[in-house]
Amino acid sequence: MASKIDPTIHQIYEGIQSIRPELESRHSEAYRKLDNKVLQDKEMTRKARLEKILGAIRNNMVEIPELKEEIEKLIRRLPR
Numbered sequence: 001m002a003s004k005i006d007p008t009i010h011q012i013y014e015g016i017q018s019i020r021p022e023l024e025s026r027h028s029e030a031y032r033k034l035d036n037k038v039l040q041d042k043e044m045t046r047k048a049r050l051e052k053i054l055g056a057i058r059n060n061m062v063e064i065p066e067l068k069e070e071i072e073k074l075i076r077r078l079p080r
Contacts, residue, residue: 013038 007015016034024031061067 020031057067057071
């Protein structure tokens with residue numbers, strides 16, 4: 001009987017990154033593609049968070065009338 005190894009995507013990524021110094025010279029195109037995919041993933045995650053926040057604001061405007069005023073206060077307090 002053997003144990004089942006089921007690594008997460010983060011564990012696989014960490015493993016690939018840990019051997020990058022040894023492999024990148026021979027597999028530079030693969031690492032370039034990986035880096036691009038990581039950047040795309042970060043950007044998509046950022047956009048999804050933004051849409052989730054905006055959706056929450058839109059969905060709560062009617063039920064919480066003071067929300068607009070509070071958002072305006074928050075914006076005025078933010079550093080420029």
